[in-house]
Amino acid sequence: MSVLSVTRLEWRRLLVRPLAWVLAALTLAWLGWNFTLLLGSFLASQVQRAALPDGPGFTDLVAVPLLGQLAQLAFLVVPLLTMSVIAGERRNGTLPLLFAAGVPASRIVLGKYLAILGWLLLWLLLTLAMPLALAHATHPDWGKLAAATLGLALMLAALAALGVACSGFASHPAIAAAAALILGLALWSVNLGAQIAGVHDGAINWLAMSTHVQPLLRGLFSSADVLWFVLLTGLALALATRRLAGERERG
Amino acid sequence: MTTIAPATSVPVLQLEHLHRRRAGRPAVQDLSLALPRGQVLGLLGVNGAGKSTTLSMIAGALRPDSGRIKLNGLDFLEQPELARSGIGWLPERAPLWPELTVVEHLDAHGRLRGLHGRALLDARRTIIERLELQPLARRLAGVLSQGQRQRLGLACALLHRPALLVLDEPANALDPVQVAALRQLIREQAAAGCTVILSTHLLAEVTAVCDRVAILHEGALRHDGAVHSDDHAALERTFFEIAMHASPAQAA
Numbered sequence: 001m002s003v004l005s006v007t008r009l010e011w012r013r014l015l016v017r018p019l020a021w022v023l024a025a026l027t028l029a030w031l032g033w034n035f036t037l038l039l040g041s042f043l044a045s046q047v048q049r050a051a052l053p054d055g056p057g058f059t060d061l062v063a064v065p066l067l068g069q070l071a072q073l074a075f076l077v078v079p080l081l082t083m084s085v086i087a088g089e090r091r092n093g094t095l096p097l098l099f100a101a102g103v104p105a106s107r108i109v110l111g112k113y114l115a116i117l118g119w120l121l122l123w124l125l126l127t128l129a130m131p132l133a134l135a136h137a138t139h140p141d142w143g144k145l146a147a148a149t150l151g152l153a154l155m156l157a158a159l160a161a162l163g164v165a166c167s168g169f170a171s172h173p174a175i176a177a178a179a180a181l182i183l184g185l186a187l188w189s190v191n192l193g194a195q196i197a198g199v200h201d202g203a204i205n206w207l208a209m210s211t212h213v214q215p216l217l218r219g220l221f222s223s224a225d226v227l228w229f230v231l232l233t234g235l236a237l238a239l240a241t242r243r244l245a246g247e248r249e250r251g
Numbered sequence: 252m253t254t255i256a257p258a259t260s261v262p263v264l265q266l267e268h269l270h271r272r273r274a275g276r277p278a279v280q281d282l283s284l285a286l287p288r289g290q291v292l293g294l295l296g297v298n299g300a301g302k303s304t305t306l307s308m309i310a311g312a313l314r315p316d317s318g319r320i321k322l323n324g325l326d327f328l329e330q331p332e333l334a335r336s337g338i339g340w341l342p343e344r345a346p347l348w349p350e351l352t353v354v355e356h357l358d359a360h361g362r363l364r365g366l367h368g369r370a371l372l373d374a375r376r377t378i379i380e381r382l383e384l385q386p387l388a389r390r391l392a393g394v395l396s397q398g399q400r401q402r403l404g405l406a407c408a409l410l411h412r413p414a415l416l417v418l419d420e421p422a423n424a425l426d427p428v429q430v431a432a433l434r435q436l437i438r439e440q441a442a443a444g445c446t447v448i449l450s451t452h453l454l455a456e457v458t459a460v461c462d463r464v465a466i467l468h469e470g471a472l473r474h475d476g477a478v479h480s481d482d483h484a485a486l487e488r489t490f491f492e493i494a495m496h497a498s499p500a501q502a503a
Contacts, residue, residue, distance in 0.1 A: 097342070101363035102332040249314050
């Protein structure tokens with residue numbers, strides 16, 4: 001029950017601050033604009049694609065690229081959303097109030113994480129609503145769309161956990177945002193050198209987030225990719241919990 | 252040192268040999284106390300004497316390095332969830348979420364302390380009426396004056412009717428009328444069976460509302476005795492004797 005109370009409190013705080021609304025408005029406007037551009041080019045190339053028996057369809061040319069754009073925005077949006085969840089409480093002096101209410105560190109972290117995740121999944125759902133609004137007039141590849149959506153949801157979940165962990169360790173929300181942004185980008189592109197050198201396997205490629213998102217965006221589901229996201233999310237939340245529990249010990 | 256035996260067999264709060272180091276020095280040393288139901292304890296001490304550290308440990312916000320804290324006979328460190336319903340805490344400077352309204356604060360605190368639905372609504376209405384927070388109910392905490400913040404902090408601490416109320420400098424920033432109302436509130440709580448610990452710098456505050464006084468100095472309990480409202484001078488003398496007695500380290 002205390003997880004739910006913390007989630008509710010965090011969700012309320014998220015909704016009354018302008019940041020979440022501004023981010024939602026700006027990013028959805030940007031994604032909406034890109035959706036119309038993608039749709040325009042899809043319609044313009046319809047005649048050429050009609051000649052190809054197994055050519056790319058609405059899902060490949062509109063829905064998945066739109067989700068790809070959301071993935072790019074997530075690297076900036078998630079750190080901005082998560083930066084205050086713990087670092088802000090620490091600056092306010094309100095963190096001891098949660099400790100004093102007998103809420104264990106793990107539940108504080110989980111409660112705050114779930115609130116952020118809720119916002120992000122709603123954001124993903126609103127973005128997804130754009131291509132889905134045309135589902136009756138097109139023939140979406142539902143399997144591919146489901147895999148891409150799952151990939152994005154897992155990516156958002158992992159980035160949110162990373163952001164919460166950074167907020168747990170940082171003394172100031174701005175430091176938390178910068179750390180989450182840098183760590184997110186580093187995780188995405190840690191294998192860039194290996195890719196340029198033509199190495200497509202090995203530990204360095206396994207470490208990179210891009211290695212696990214891109215197959216899902218192409219519609220290729222692998223439990224190993226899902227496990228990678230679960231591990232990253234779990235590790236980040238465990239680190240945040242450990243930090244918070246240590247803070248309660250140290251004072 | 253005078254000591255008072257607990258009035259009942261199971262004290263509401265029992266501290267046993269508490270130790271806590273902060274910033275590399277002992278902030279609280281071998282602190283033992285027992286508080287019966289309905290007693291008001293005044294905690295006195297100069298800045299850095301260990302009052303806030305002691306209160307944070309009692310409130311459950313900080314773990315002691317060693318020692319035990321028992322709430323109604325149950326080990327509080329082994330069952331930190333006891334704090335959820337058993338303790339109300341007003342920290343120094345009443346930390347609040349600036350983006351939430353007064354009502355939202357009360358709701359959040361109530362839920363964190365295990366109140367839900369009808370019970371939460373009733374508790375909220377009662378405490379708003381008792382602390383006269385109606386005109387501020389929809390106001391954001393970020394725009395409240397310091398005195399209003401203290402009142403809201405006090406409301407959050409009292410909302411769930413705790414068995415133990417821990418107040419750290421509650422009279423800070425309150426005007427004389429509000430101080431009088433605070434004293435009356437503390438006495439009311441004690442009469443209703445709530446045990447109260449009041450940390451303050453004001454000796455007059457202790458003689459006005461407390462049954463008992465404990466004086467901390469350099470983290471150790473130096474005095475524990477009954478308070479007589481007509482003997483302010485004696486309390487002042489005791490306090491200054493302890494406070495002015497510098498340790499060799501301080502003298503250096």
